[in-house]
């Protein structure tokens with residue numbers, strides 16, 4: 323067997339398909355089948371314009387106010403506060419201006435690559451019909467909030483991102499139904515979306531199987547490096563031999579990396595949403611309520627309201643009061659929104675402290691490639707990450723400098 327990919331989320335399956343496209347024989351192993359994790363319930367955005375890291379002076383200004391509201395955009399459950407402290411320390415260090423400039427440059431490179439790779443990848447996998455190019459409208463409550471956003475837009479402009487600021491009349495034209503409390507907006511046309519993130523990953527899985535890929539159920543307990551290749555140990559005692567292994571188990575990847583002797587400070591930013599029936603609102607584009615940490619997205623299968631960051635680890639039970647709190651706000655922000663009949667969801671964003679993913683070889687062996695930690699941007703960066711992984715698997719030079727994404731940079 324040439325390649326074993328651990329994890330059938332959007333990152334693992336995209337990498338598996340690109341590897342398959344290079345003529346490799348690929349098996350994907352997931353403990354729960356395709357689209358079982360964060361890739362199923364996300365907001366469906368290809369947020370290519372979102373190049374600024376979450377770790378930034380801006381978030382440090384907003385965080386104290388946000389933390390005061392237990393159901394607000396950012397929360398740290400007391401039961402997890404001590405455990406998350408080392409990650410928060412690294413996050414804080416990543417907020418230094420020099421670090422932010424470096425991660426913005428790196429993020430821009432990965433975004434540009436991901437955008438360039440996306441449409442050829444969708445065409446090759448028969449999923450091009452699932453892409454929509456409606457853009458994103460970021461809205462602000464008042465002059466002060468808008469003004470505070472301007473340095474961020476200036477930074478995006480320096481990186482070639484196209485956007486347009488709008489007043490209330492133009493906003494009402496492009497997206498009717500917004501509450502008048504939103505006085506300013508910024509439209510980014512280069513923000514795309516997928517019909518439905520779960521259906522997309524399932525379509526990738528179908529395509530992978532149709533092209534001869536093997537997708538199997540199995541809980542990976544450990545990976546062992548060998549002199550050449552690697553061994554993947556499954557619950558139940560089975561060992562799978564592989565020429566190469568790709569570790570893309572989302573927010574659980576650090577647990578598997580640990581079995582290779584690596585300590586990677588991956589944490590999860592838990593996010594919540596509610597998916598309403600498709601006719602709940604006439605949404606023309608994704609709308610981002612940045613001051614409240616959530617978005618509303620149009621999928622072919624519904625209207626999804628959600629976001630928020632809960633630094634609560636992998637084991638605490640979900641607190642769906644967060645989904646309800648965002649839905650309640652969304653009703654105030656879009657008075658015509660019908661909030662009945664929703665389905666709630668929580669997902670684990672796999673997040674590293676500097677808001678960049680880990681992409682590159684394991685320390686234990688160059689035959690083991692890490693591809694995880696995409697935080698808020700796993701769907702967005704899936705095609706670019708897959709391209710890099712396919713290059714690393716086949717010995718080709720990746721098109722961007724991978725040092726900012728080195729899994730061992732912390």
Ligand SMILES: Cc1cc2nc3c(=O)[nH]c(=O)nc-3n(C[C@H](O)[C@H](O)[C@H](O)COP(=O)(O)OP(=O)(O)OC[C@H]3O[C@@H](n4cnc5c(N)ncnc54)[C@H](O)[C@@H]3O)c2cc1C
Pocket residue numbers: 328329330331332333334351352353354355356357358359360361362363364365366367368369540541542543570571572573574575578591592593594595628629668669670671672693694695696697698699700701702703
């Ligand atoms: C509320 C919310 C909204 C979001 N919105 C967006 C968005 O609009 N755009 C965007 O780009 N990103 C968004 N994200 C982030 C995005 O969903 C993630 O970055 C992305 O899904 C990560 O993909 P992945 O393949 O790495 O992980 P996952 O999708 O979590 O897949 C990992 C897979 O590994 C499997 N696995 C784990 N451990 C093991 C094991 N030991 N053995 C076998 N299998 C294992 C799991 O079953 C799972 O299927 C959002 C996230 C949330 C929570």
